[in-house]
Amino acid sequence: MLWQTEQQLEDLLCEVVSWDSRTGTEGEIQFAEKIKGKLLELEYFKERPTLIQFHDAGNERNAVTALYKQENIKKTIVLISHFDTVHTEEFGALGDLAFQPRELTKKFKEMLDSLPEDVQSDVTSGDYLFGRGTMDMKMGLVLHLHLLEQAIYEKWSINLLLVTVPDEEVNSSGMLTAVKGLVDIRERYDLNYTLFLNSEPSFSMQPQDAQYYIYSGTIGKIMPSALFYGRETHAGEPLQGINAHYMASFLTKKMEYNQAFSEEVYGERTPLPLCLKTYDLKADYSTQTSNHVAALYNVFLMKRNAKETMTSFREVATKAMEECAEEYRRVLAREENSEEHFNIDVWEYEELLNYARGKLGKEKTEEIIKETVALPNLDQREISMKVCDQIMAHCQELAPACILFFAPPYYPAINSSDDPLVQEKILLTKQLLQDHFNVKAEQVHYFNGISDLSYVNYDKDDKGWESYQNNTPVWDHLYTIPFDEMQKLQAPVLNIGPFGKDAHKLTERLHKQSAFVHTPFVLQKVVQTMFDGVIAGVGKE
Template sequence: MGHLQWGTPEALRALLCELVSWESRTLTEGEITFPYKVQEKLGKLDFFKKNPANLSLHEVDLGRHFVNAFYKHPEVKETIVLISHFDTVQTEEYGDLEILAFQPEQLTKKLHERKDDLPEEARIDLESGKYLFGRGTMDMKMGLALHMALIEKASMEEWPINLLLVTVPDEEVNSAGMRAAVKELVALRDKHGLSYKMFFNSEPSFSQKPGDERHYIYSGTMGKIMPAALFYGKETHVGEPLKGMTANYMASFLTQLMEWNPSFLERDLSEETPLPVSLQQKDLKLQYSTQTPYRAAALYNVFIMKRSAADIMDIFEKVAEEAAIKCNESYKAICQRERMEGVGEVQVLRYEKLLSYAVGKFGAELVEQIKRGVQANTDWDEREKSMRIVEKLMIQCQELAPAIVLLFAPPYYPAVNTSSDPLIIESIKLLKETAKSFKEEVSQVHYFNGLCDLSYVQYKDDSDGWTSFEKNTPVWGDSYSIPFDDMLQLQAPVLNVGPFGKDAHQRTERLHIDSAFIQTPFMLERLIKSMMEIPDGELKEAP
């Protein structure tokens, strides 16, 4: 038997630093080249030299690919899917140290000269020598490194279980990578007659509050959905302000009611969702003029546990109707004070209603033409395109104004939770015991409190609640879609176990060295071996 490249803490640390040095910020050239480098690196393992077809790249979009590396045991159908993402967020916040953001060893050294610039908790962690700093160290290239090491070991030792490593781009923006991978997971299952035993992710363990040093494992992930609104008022000249109604005025009423609105709060298994906040609010004027802004847009972030898209749209509509009443009352009082007629009452309508009105008014072909025109603009992202489609339809249907049009903007992450699954209950028990051998305590969280690609497996929806998303998402089917049918076929429990780290998406992003290179690798190996029906005596003891 050959020797393991990534079998020691030192080798694993070197692998992580190499993965981090391959810069792969979302929507940069690095995100396009990264999967080729991973493929080349894994291709050096004996197993993939003998089975090159088991290591493949698959197209996502915009020149981006995901990687499948499939360790297949000849007699086994049971398969664990190891999911990770390789894109990272941007790095401007590193300032003049930005060139070191992807060199963890050098950055960590350099920060010792800048200790006084760091927040206190980060400075203490730096001085302890227990952390490695850098973009992607924690979120989430360490997860990928752990999965690569598992594939290597399983293939060398011929573990009687299949491991499918899937690493994807774009988790930080639209999860295009994972949405594309879902189809391939179904195809691979059918081709090899596999049975998926678990969908396993290694996103890092996030502290639940400042100063929290506990290591968490997650048996589910929160969902996220983005209700949005297009406000269409009535234009006028600033010299005659009451002959119109600005979209900004209308928007202020809805944003006041949406921000931190408790009617969106969900509780499950003694955990609760963060309250909603606005993620963007702007008017859609493309240049300055003394014409008043009569089109504006707002995006709101809503976390979900049990609710479907249909449930959220119903709540959102109620809130918008309340906002419209407040806006109309306030506006009416001003008109009376100024002895003006006004431009009428603001109405609330869903995008699906606007769409069928527009099709009825000037035909489906013109509506498609409007959508195509918006889609052709490569400078606009999915959210901007969503708003612009609604805006262009409203320009053709101004008799509906003033109006608040409700829609969904991408991305949508369904929530998933398998805390009650017997395999998950067993696995968590084993992981807690294993952590104790390091004198560490591991705590279970039922819903991962960030976004996670596990949202696209294990989907359940008895009420077709997702159709509300499809009908009210203007870019649906053109530049954004979710493979709900395929997701329904991927029914296996989910678990997220990753290394401990802090401050993802900040310049102080850092990874706990012992957790990453000693404890988590041991826990993962122990967990997978527990699913292989191997006599326990063959498990080596904790180091």
């Protein structure tokens, strides 16, 4: 067997990490073929190459699925991972070693004094492998290859479907593509998806947290955003218009750390919202004030859906613009003895779009959107605000106004904490780790690192996603979420992965015993109890 011993697993990880697959690079494109090559080293797939499939994720990238199928068996565990990594600018002069775990770990031993104290300790212990992707999350993919090979060799009486995707770190286009593939594969092979099993690493809950966690859900994330469209004026005549930066400051102040967007479920709380980025859409420097500014706000979710988020966002924005208008009226009264009536309207994108269609006609409005979407060298968030801006440019009678919209990406929150199967597997995992390795594991209800589990097991009765569709300017042009297909993938989610530290940092590292001994053993037992009965005191299902 190829991928079963500690040494074999470490060798495979180092090989897979060496395949530089930073999001948006040529390496990410090439990775699918490379992982297919590894799968074809198994005799099972050599004889059944059609069970390996590519799923087009755009920009020449592919998600990969590989199905181990037992005859006359429907029960299937879906093994989910991503193979892209974040970039490596922080490595500086060590950039050539970022994807060479053994060499990088050795190099860190030679430069201990330049590393933080806790990192020095981990380097000298010999317990960790350093490198981009070791923790997040190529070890998760390696663990799934390990399970797949074991299932084939031992002829496990259950189906395993490996799913590994690109672009988890930016827009999750890999998983959004894979969702449709999952529905097709289930129907083609008459499968019953019983569990979606991810192996994202155990993430720390606070600095230098050494606790090992397993997860029964994944936190959600959404980006309610706003275009502030004021009235331009010369800086020498500041009260002849209204500066969009001034407008934006009122909403940003109200959104930042706003507890109205905080949720608490199972004793866990979402981080507070904040502004991720602001944009001045004025093209160049001049003494003209900017009449169009945009801001993106980050909101984490547990129970709240898109519709509820937009409702709360509108309430906050309306109050913010009322306060902005009131303050501006006071300035006018003080500086110009003016009692001019002044207000700032708040519109959702859907409302603005309907207004524009009524004024310009549907055909002209769609032409504006298509021309804007085609603008080069802009990402999905920039295009989103540009669409709002260009429509407002044709509807300036509405100014000053605040236009609310959603910018990609959107990760719905998913949770299976109350599912009996998940509760049983969490108990089993805790017992195995404690009894065999003296490792204490704790359950976390929402994985705090954002994961592709957001796109399975979506509430089949929820319609709140329609608000997202209607208020996302690039919907069906550059970005879509297959909500209908997601609602068809009804099975609980569980995340069991290796322990590591400092994801997305220069000192990203993986705990070797956790990765090559503890987690493979646990995952094997968790899967085996799905089909062959009693292990570690857990009864038959």
